[in-house]
Every structure is written in C-alpha cells, then in structure tokens.
Amino acid sequence: MTMNRTALFLILSLLWLGGVLRAQSTVAASGTNVPTLTLETGRDIFEAACIGCHGPGGRGQPQTTLGFELPATFPDFSDCNGSTREKTYDWRAVIHEGGVGRGFSEIMPSFAEALTADQIAKVMAYMREQCPEPEWPLGELNFPRALITEKAFPEDEWLLLTAVNASGDGRVSNRLFYEKRFGARNQLEFAAPVGFQAGPDGWVGGVGDLVAGYKRVLHSSLASGTILSAQAEVAIPTGDDARQLGSGTTLFETFATAGKILPGLAFVQTQSGVELPVDTEKAPRAAFVRMAIGKTFPANQGFGRSWTPMFEVLADREFETGARTNWDIVPEVQVTLNKRQHVRVNLGIRQPVNNRAGRSTQLVFYTLWDFFDGGLRDGW
Ligand code: HEC
Numbered sequence: 001m002t003m004n005r006t007a008l009f010l011i012l013s014l015l016w017l018g019g020v021l022r023a024q025s026t027v028a029a030s031g032t033n034v035p036t037l038t039l040e041t042g043r044d045i046f047e048a049a050c051i052g053c054h055g056p057g058g059r060g061q062p063q064t065t066l067g068f069e070l071p072a073t074f075p076d077f078s079d080c081n082g083s084t085r086e087k088t089y090d091w092r093a094v095i096h097e098g099g100v101g102r103g104f105s106e107i108m109p110s111f112a113e114a115l116t117a118d119q120i121a122k123v124m125a126y127m128r129e130q131c132p133e134p135e136w137p138l139g140e141l142n143f144p145r146a147l148i149t150e151k152a153f154p155e156d157e158w159l160l161l162t163a164v165n166a167s168g169d170g171r172v173s174n175r176l177f178y179e180k181r182f183g184a185r186n187q188l189e190f191a192a193p194v195g196f197q198a199g200p201d202g203w204v205g206g207v208g209d210l211v212a213g214y215k216r217v218l219h220s221s222l223a224s225g226t227i228l229s230a231q232a233e234v235a236i237p238t239g240d241d242a243r244q245l246g247s248g249t250t251l252f253e254t255f256a257t258a259g260k261i262l263p264g265l266a267f268v269q270t271q272s273g274v275e276l277p278v279d280t281e282k283a284p285r286a287a288f289v290r291m292a293i294g295k296t297f298p299a300n301q302g303f304g305r306s307w308t309p310m311f312e313v314l315a316d317r318e319f320e321t322g323a324r325t326n327w328d329i330v331p332e333v334q335v336t337l338n339k340r341q342h343v344r345v346n347l348g349i350r351q352p353v354n355n356r357a358g359r360s361t362q363l364v365f366y367t368l369w370d371f372f373d374g375g376l377r378d379g380w
Pocket of ligand 1: 105
C-alpha cells in the first residue's frame with residue numbers, strides 16, 4: 001500500500017515537473033521575440049523571423065544595425081560558393097537547435113518552438129532560391145567520403161589516410177591529401193605519400209611519389225540525385241623505387257567518379273579509371289572499378305553526431321596477358337568528431353578476397369578536416 005502511494009506521488013511529481021518545464025520553455029521562446037508563426041510562404045517566414053539578422057535575401061544586415069559582432073562564419077545565403085555546399089539537412093539542424101547545436105554562435109536562435117517542420121522546410125527552400133546559378137552542385141550530393149573510392153563533389157579539405165598491414169610483411173603507408181575547390185565545378189588536389197616498411201635491417205621510411213590532380217564536375221542534378229565528375233592526375237617518381245617507396249616512373253591516372261542519392265540518407269558512389277605509367281617495365285598499366293554504398297544514421301533525431309557505415313567493393317586489373325582481377329572488400333564506419341561535423345574519421349578493414357599471395361589484409365583509416373567550415377579547433 002505504501003509502495004503504491006509512493007509510486008503515485010512520484011508519477012504526479014513527474015507530471016507536474018513536466019508541466020513546469022514546458023511552461024518555462026514557452027516563456028523562453030516568447031522571450032526571444034519570436035511569436036508562434038502562422039505564415040504561409042518561405043519568404044513570409046524568412047521576413048518575419050530571419051531578416052532581422054540575415055538581411056534582405058539572406059545577404060546579412062549591416063553590422064551597425066545588428067548590434068552584435070558577426071562571427072567569421074556568418075552566412076550570406078546569396079553567395080553560391082558558401083550556400084550551395086551546405087545540405088538543407090544541416091541547415092535544418094541549425095534552425096531547429098540554434099547555432100550551438102552545430103558548434104556555431106549562440107546568437108543564431110533555436111526555432112524548435114516557433115516554427116513547425118513544414119515551415120522550416122519552406123524557409124529553407126526560400127534560402128536555396130537565393131543562389132540562382134544552377135551550375136553549383138548542391139550539398140545534398142556531397143556524400144561522406146569512403147576510404148578508397150574517391151568522391152565526385154569538389155572539396156576544400158585536408159585528409160590523412162593511413163593503411164597498416166595486419167598480416168604478411170610489416171608496412172604502414174600514409175597519404176596526406178590537400179584538396180582546394182575553385183569556382184562552381186573545379187578542384188585541385190595534391191597528395192604526398194609517406195611509407196614505412198619492415199626490412200631485414202629494421203624499418204625504413206620515406207616520401208613516395210607526389211601526386212597532382214584536377215577534378216571537374218561534369219553533371220549534377222538534385223532532381224535525379226546524381227553527380228558525375230572526371231579527374232586527371234600525374235604522379236612524379238619522387239619516391240625511391242629500390243626501397244619500394246615509389247614506382248620509379250611517371251604515372252598518369254584518369255578516372256570518373258559518380259554518386260547517387262538513395263532513399264533515407266543512403267547513397268552509392270563509384271570510381272572507375274586507368275593507370276598509365278610512362279615506363280611499363282617499372283609499373284604495369286592497370287584499370288580499376290570501385291564502389292561504395294552507405295547510409296548515414298544521425299543521432300538525436302537527426303540533430304546529433306552522424307554515423308555512416310559503408311561497404312566498398314574494389315576491383316583492380318593489370319593489362320598484362322593472363323592477368324587476373326584482384327578483388328577486395330572494405331567494411332568501414334565514418335563518424336563526425338565535432339558538433340560542426342567538419343572534422344571526421346573513418347575506420348575500416350581492407351580484405352583481399354582472391355589472389356591473396358602478397359596482398360595483405362589492411363587496417364585503413366583517415367581523419368579529414370573540411371577547412372571551409374572553420375578552423376580545426378572550431379565547432380566542438
Ligand atoms: C538574432 C539573429 C538571428 C536570427 C533572428 C536568425 N539567425 Fe540564423 N544565424 C545568425 C548568426 C549570427 C549565424 C552565424 C552563426 C555562426 O556562423 O557561428 C546564423 C547562422 C544561420 C545558419 C547556418 C548557416 C551555415 O553556415 O551553415 C542558418 C541555416 C540560419 N542561420 C538560418 C536562419 C533562419 C532560417 C532564421 C529564421 C527562421 C534565422 N537564421 C534567424 C543569427 C540569426
């Protein structure tokens with residue numbers, strides 16, 4: 001009997017507490033001067049709730065009108081270079097949770113109480129319209145990067161990729177990538193490999209063949225959910241081939257990358273191309289096809305950390321007579337490290353499925369930093 005009374009008391013207290021909390025959050029929401037809105041179009045909503053800070057057409061209010069110091073990352077929604085690379089999915093998180101939800105300034109308020117999901121969708125569509133130039137690929141087509149399969153979206157990024165032999169000969173290879181986007185559809189890429197391997201006299205290491213590449217987006221469409229790019233690269237023989245750090249010859253590589261949106265934050269990405277060494281005695285000519293399929297699972301109803309398990313299938317074939325195709329599979333998981341989600345890691349295992357002699361299972365991982373979204377220490 002006493003147990004039942006205690007339970008009843010507890011339930012009533014919880015109900016009361018819930019009521020108080022809800023009442024308080026309504027007060028807090030009306031305290032920010034954002035009344036519950038019953039507005040129809042995206043433009044109406046924007047002009048009622050956002051224009052005070054974001055200005056006409058999302059171009060920002062002058063500093064003098066604002067009365068607060070603008071953060072360096074303050075957006076201009078009419079600037080295609082900044083606005084098109086964002087996903088509306090990420091905008092939605094900022095609008096719903098406020099700036100703090102994604103490691104941005106707390107000046108950007110939360111509209112979780114003031115706007116319905118439908119109103120947020122409408123205002124985001126209006127924000128998208130502020131960049132009228134269709135040649136800019138949209139952030140929705142910027143899929144999480146797989147470990148081996150390269151992506152089609154042009155990036156501003158530093159990335160350090162490491163592969164460690166888990167069987168066979170001891171070997172650790174690192175590759176530092178710098179990717180710089182320019183204009184709507186172009187990107188330059190530089191890669192510096194650094195390798196270490198176990199020899200009879202202990203471990204030896206050094207710089208491998210430096211790579212420079214150029215990527216161009218050939219097609220992108222949100223309507224069909226597809227993006228297609230072409231890339232050309234040259235690797236110059238800076239690495240010592242006697243120590244297996246380089247191929248010993250200049251090598252040209254060209255490939256196409258494509259990505260497609262699948263339902264429910266899932267995607268598929270492919271990369272296919274050829275490697276053409278100048279001296280085929282030193283390195284074989286080869287062709288490759290790679291595919292990555294994955295799906296993002298965001299924590300906290302879509303507002304939290306993003307987990308993206310992916311699965312890659314890789315096929316490589318040298319052009320010599322009788323050469324067989326090497327097949328590998330790579331199960332992996334990418335996860336966002338900070339709130340702003342511009343620092344991410346990916347960890348996987350590259351497993352050869354045939355021709356295993358001389359081809360080791362590898363532990364592969366990367367850390368990437370999208371430097372357009374802020375400094376390495378911002379947004380945590
Ligand atoms: C009180 C001023 C204020 C109001 C009102 C406001 N914002 Fe913001 N908003 C900001 C500031 C400041 C930032 C920049 C935060 C940063 O970069 O640290 C921001 C950032 C954003 C971003 C992030 C853009 C990016 O770079 O990813 C989105 C999206 C956004 N606001 C949408 C809205 C919408 C939609 C409304 C109206 C419903 C709105 N804001 C109302 C101040 C405001």
